Amino acid sequence: MSQKAGPRPSRDFKNVATTQEEEDAYDFLKHRTHVKLTSVFGSVAHIVKGALGGGILSGHVAYMKAGVGVAVPLNVIFGAYMAYCLHLLVWSSQVLYKRTRIPSMSYSDVGEAAMMCSRFPTLKKVARFFRYTIDGIICLDLFGSCCCYLIIISKQLKQLVEDTHASSFEGSFPGYPGLRVYMGCMIPLIVVICMIRHLKYLAPFSIGANIVIVFCIMLAVYYAFDYNPAFENMTLATTAYNTFEFI
Template identity: 30%
Template sequence: MSESLSLTGIGPPSETKEQKSKSYAVNLSNENLSLNANGSPPYDPHAHRILEHPTTNSETLIHLLKGSLGTGILAMPNAFLNSGLLVGTIGTILIGFLCTYCLHVLVRSQYLLCKKLRVPILSYPDSMKYALKDGPDCLKFGVPLSAVVVDGFLIVYQLGICCVYIMFIGSSLKQVLDIYITPMNERYYMLFMLIPLVAINLIRNLKLLAPFSQLANIITFVGLGIVLYYIFQDLPPVSSRPLFGEPMKYTMFVGTTLFALEAVGVVLALENNMKTPASFGGTTGVLNVGMTAITIMYVAMGFFGYVKYGLDTQGSVTLNIPKNEILSQLVKIIFAFAIFITYALQAYVPVEIIWNTYMKKRIQNWDKTTMEYLLRISVVLITFLLAVSIPLLELFISLFGALCLSVLGIAFPALIEICVLWPERNFGRFNYVFWKDILLIIIGILALILGTYISLSEIINHK
């Protein structure tokens, strides 16, 4: 189950504690390593990684593509509804470039930190902590809480994904089963799934999910093919849709697209399991090739999905395809099953962070196994209650994209890079790296504030 563990950012079970971390250090593929004073080469983190089943470049690329084809791509037509065709196309390309660049910034900075500290790998929270220690004096006050803050955003984001998954499953089941039984509110379908979700989340050994995960991956590709079949049937002319959306909804477009494209944990986890991590970066490296292909697919799905369904576009394009046809009902069941399995993988991440970092060492008088099971049940109940209380799929996608990924994927990588380069002031000519990172931090904070505010406003207005 090393693949499923990798996609959750936990790491293969045979790895050390550092290697099981949520985010991973990456290479400077073209760096020339000079010799130390004693004639030995400097510490290379890549050379000290111990992997039981490393992946090749092609396998990593396949995993990257597969890990990105889920609810995110299904939400892209709704993102284009908020932006318009022209703004959506250009905006998705720009956000794809921004996400990819910030991933390069993060993994390059983590590599430098690992090299300096002489460790094979650092988690995302530890990277922030050690970077701030070397950063400007005005930022060192944040060192004690830095790891907690990063963990907090990671936990909230993963719980948000779980909420979206529950809404998606409930909406999909409603569209299929309402045809055969008395129509019910989608909340009841979410309630019917509560016990199965608790049961699957009680599985502590994810290897048991491996066969189901592989099946979910296969049927997801089949489902996407069926969705595209419906989209390209009797496709209206492109001119029938506006090029520009309402400016007030652009931030919702940004939030949804960030949710779809930004995958910090997945991308960094995949790099950590590579046989040749030096091939991950670079102009024609795995990251650039994969993210380019993903961005193109997302633009195509968003563009043509919006052209097809226009103002009727829903939070997931699967909810737009016909309700009474067997094939369309099949694809909704397919995606509902795939997301059900993936829920366990996504919920595994916050459970691991909360349990291993904050609970396990503090529990003395209680049975630890029982407490871990209670934590797993609590995670399901929290996400279920949030999903049932406000079942607005598209708004939750936008909210969690803006709330967490603007920080985790844009602002924090830039802040880490500033701190890592601060001791030597190695910011390039005219300190362009410093000012570039300041701009990225501002963009991330603005996306956080505006996107969260507008998404919350829309949720409140829909209640």
């Protein structure tokens, strides 16, 4: 029997816990009675997919633009920075769960709660604005990503069907449909997937995407060693513009 979604937490976030002992005494996991929890494996799949994304498939092109000597250190730095930000976000949300006695929050809830529980009155006044800013940035990013990925997927399908590397808006050969047809066929499927609200049910899609990404990375590495086993003619650094393009 499926669980019903619980009521949304109140936006009147208050610091209920006054001492560290009161914070530690609250177990937010035991109070999550109406939340569809995601398994550890599914959560890791979401993190990996979110961190890598489809852009990893063009990583070899990015390395070529920036140069190996620049791209590798930047990749390590940004990877560590992203891991630290994720750790900080999870740690902060768990602290807010204990302080506000709210066992579950959305991304924007965490942002607003952090401002409301601040000791500075000025930050409390802009908490609601901060929440809407987070929602706006997320919507802008996700809607933009969906639009871009729709074009990318349709373009790849078109090239696969036509068996050509050429990129054109219309059909490359007589009788072949244009890019609009492929986009029209993909829109219903993408809309249905986007209507899934719970990460628990999106985990299989993330796992499948990660498998495809790993397979493509293995192919890219294989062909890299096959075509250039001695790592010859590799540029260490290029221009500042290419470096920013890599970033």
